[in-house]
Amino acid sequence: MRRLQTDILILGSGGAGLFAALHAHDAAPELSITVAVKGLLGKCGCTRMVQGGYNVALAPGDSVERHFMDTIEGGKWLPDQDLAWILVNGARERIRELENRYGCFFDRNPDGSVHQKAFAGQTFDRTVHKGDLTGIEIINRLAEQVWAHGIARLEEYRAVELIRDRAGDTLAGALMIDVRNGEYVFVQARAVLLATGGGPTMYRYHTPSGEKSCDGLAMALRAGLRLRDMEMVQFHPTGLLAGAHTRMTGTVLEEGLRGAGGYLVNGAGERFMQGYDSRGERATRDIVSRAIFSEIRAGRTTPNGGVYIQMSHLGPENVRRQFKGMVERCADCGFDLAGGRVEVVPTAHYMMGGVIFGPDCRTALPGLFVAGEDSGGVHGANRLGGNGVANSTVFGGVAGDTMAAWVRSAGAALLEPDPDALEAARAGCEHPFRQAGGDLGVVRERLYDTMWDDAGILRTEPGLRRAKQQLAELGQQLQATGVATTDRAFNLTWHDWLNLRSLIFVSRAITAAALARADSCGAHFREDFPQPTDPMAEAFTCVSWTNEQFTVTREPVAFTRVGPGASLLTA
Numbered sequence: 001m002r003r004l005q006t007d008i009l010i011l012g013s014g015g016a017g018l019f020a021a022l023h024a025h026d027a028a029p030e031l032s033i034t035v036a037v038k039g040l041l042g043k044c045g046c047t048r049m050v051q052g053g054y055n056v057a058l059a060p061g062d063s064v065e066r067h068f069m070d071t072i073e074g075g076k077w078l079p080d081q082d083l084a085w086i087l088v089n090g091a092r093e094r095i096r097e098l099e100n101r102y103g104c105f106f107d108r109n110p111d112g113s114v115h116q117k118a119f120a121g122q123t124f125d126r127t128v129h130k131g132d133l134t135g136i137e138i139i140n141r142l143a144e145q146v147w148a149h150g151i152a153r154l155e156e157y158r159a160v161e162l163i164r165d166r167a168g169d170t171l172a173g174a175l176m177i178d179v180r181n182g183e184y185v186f187v188q189a190r191a192v193l194l195a196t197g198g199g200p201t202m203y204r205y206h207t208p209s210g211e212k213s214c215d216g217l218a219m220a221l222r223a224g225l226r227l228r229d230m231e232m233v234q235f236h237p238t239g240l241l242a243g244a245h246t247r248m249t250g251t252v253l254e255e256g257l258r259g260a261g262g263y264l265v266n267g268a269g270e271r272f273m274q275g276y277d278s279r280g281e282r283a284t285r286d287i288v289s290r291a292i293f294s295e296i297r298a299g300r301t302t303p304n305g306g307v308y309i310q311m312s313h314l315g316p317e318n319v320r321r322q323f324k325g326m327v328e329r330c331a332d333c334g335f336d337l338a339g340g341r342v343e344v345v346p347t348a349h350y351m352m353g354g355v356i357f358g359p360d361c362r363t364a365l366p367g368l369f370v371a372g373e374d375s376g377g378v379h380g381a382n383r384l385g386g387n388g389v390a391n392s393t394v395f396g397g398v399a400g401d402t403m404a405a406w407v408r409s410a411g412a413a414l415l416e417p418d419p420d421a422l423e424a425a426r427a428g429c430e431h432p433f434r435q436a437g438g439d440l441g442v443v444r445e446r447l448y449d450t451m452w453d454d455a456g457i458l459r460t461e462p463g464l465r466r467a468k469q470q471l472a473e474l475g476q477q478l479q480a481t482g483v484a485t486t487d488r489a490f491n492l493t494w495h496d497w498l499n500l501r502s503l504i505f506v507s508r509a510i511t512a513a514a515l516a517r518a519d520s521c522g523a524h525f526r527e528d529f530p531q532p533t534d535p536m537a538e539a540f541t542c543v544s545w546t547n548e549q550f551t552v553t554r555e556p557v558a559f560t561r562v563g564p565g566a567s568l569l570t571a
């Protein structure tokens with residue numbers, strides 16, 4: 001097995017990974033830093049896909065306290081308050097860095113101040129943006145800086161396992177596959193950042209970038225780490241439904257359409273939202289997603305099995321002007337958003353859950369750090385639109401600073417990996433080449449059905465138990481499914497097998513956490529326990545993988561800054 005060495009290994013090149021690389025380089029330029037990424041640096045991940053923008057309290061009248069309260073109340077009092085406090089304060093620092101240090105251009109008001117727009121769930125217009133292509137601006141500028149600073153890159157390198165040292169108590173590095181030639185490479189590092197960006201792509205309809213398959217969360221579980229809030233999967237209510245033949249299905253039609261007065265209409269031609277919430281189409285994401293799912297389950301669907309969004313009553317010309325990007329996206333798929341109706345369906349968007357971590361991005365495994373969507377606790381039961389990219393960039397920067405200090409400290413040596421663990425990880429990846437036959441497409445379809453029907457927007461105990469059983473069987477079915485082509489270079493079927501391995505495993509963690517939470521809170525809705533949780537008694541789930549099974553515990557939320565019912569704004 002080929003070996004590489006680096007002081008700091010960063011897995012993933014989204015907002016979290018790139019910020020970590022730049023901060024680590026600034027803090028300790030003498031260290032070797034390597035960004036290893038499944039896709040191409042600057043071209044992959046969800047940060048690049050950010051449309052809406054970046055939440056930050058900048059304008060007069062706004063404050064970090066207000067941003068904090070919106071985050072905590074939006075998260076149903078479940079967030080870790082110390083992490084949320086770092087988020088809202090750090091966002092002010094990061095947005096200045098993005099502009100003044102890394103050269104991002106954000107939209108401005110005529111007086112030169114940064115333009116900030118309204119976003120759902122916020123009591124102040126604080127979302128900074130570059131048109132509706134904010135993520136491209138951020139990632140392009142960060143990638144240029146990474147190139148300019150001579151930070152090492154391993155592109156199309158996929159991490160498959162975190163490997164401990166011989167003693168078993170510190171991380172020694174990560175086993176990776178060079179996708180281009182299929183070679184196994186062990187990257188030995190003094191510090192490793194997990195920044196692979198979660199990504200709930202186990203649901204039939206989903207928004208994240210295609211290469212994301214929860215690899216980081218699966219690796220963390222297998223490495224013995226605890227994940228919190230895994231039942232909290234956010235669905236965006238209006239994903240485009242353009243048929244099974246196109247990857248455009250599942251992509252987001254923005255919230256602004258409903259905000260501007262768009263109607264949701266079921267397959268019977270009726271507007272239905274008023275029957276679910278007095279705010280109608282302007283209710284929050286979780287409520288609208290549940291309402292659409294209920295209509296679908298009642299059989300009042302469109303030809304492709306969703307509902308319609310209708311904008312034509314607002315005047316086609318007006319719609320074309322106001323929502324140019326969305327109108328064009330729909331036109332590309334043959335739909336007339338401005339003058340007709342477009343089929344939509346709720347789509348899995350974001351995982352609030354992830355690896356438990358501290359304010360300095362350390363995890364329970366010495367040598368391993370985490371940032372971005374792989375981490376849990378910042379958003380609680382719901383993420384506010386605009387807080388996702390703030391999360392990845394703020395904590396990515398923190399992780400870079402911490403890792404640089406950690407590596408400089410005496411405690412961080414290059415450690416020898418446990419050879420048995422390394423071999424077991426390699427054998428796990430080789431497994432499909434030793435199996436004959438089977439069809440990965442069948443496994444994937446079954447996974448989609450299971451998660452969508454029984455562990456998605458509306459959940460019940462019998463449904464979750466069914467999902468648990470199905471997922472256990474699916475895991476076995478995958479293990480019995482082979483990859484026919486043994487040439488490992490760019491073997492996409494092999495990588496699909498590995499993707500499914502991560503997705504099925506993390507789906508089991510989601511299901512275990514959802515079963516353990518017999519209440520409804522934010523994104524997690526149990527039809528058999530529809531009452532909202534009492535915030536005072538709020539406790540988060542922790543799921544771990546030990547002795548070949550999942551264990552879930554509940555831990556009380558520490559209200560370290562403000563308790564339910566109180567506010568930092570009035571204190």
Ligand SMILES: Cc1cc2nc3c(=O)[nH]c(=O)nc-3n(C[C@H](O)[C@H](O)[C@H](O)COP(=O)(O)OP(=O)(O)OC[C@H]3O[C@@H](n4cnc5c(N)ncnc54)[C@H](O)[C@@H]3O)c2cc1C
Pocket residue numbers: 011012013014015016017036037038039040044045046047048049050051052053054055157158159160195196197198207208209211212213215216252349350371372373374385386387388389390392
């Ligand atoms: C369509 C869409 C629109 C969004 N709009 C907004 C918005 O307007 N505002 C907002 O705040 N948030 C938004 N989000 C959420 C936001 O994109 C994420 O919260 C955030 O960008 C995640 O950053 P990250 O660095 O953790 O992960 P990502 O940016 O997703 O990066 C993950 C990286 O890890 C790599 N990777 C994955 N697996 C492996 C592996 N096994 N080995 C090595 N590398 C790996 C990937 O290739 C990628 O480079 C949106 C998300 C989507 C999908």
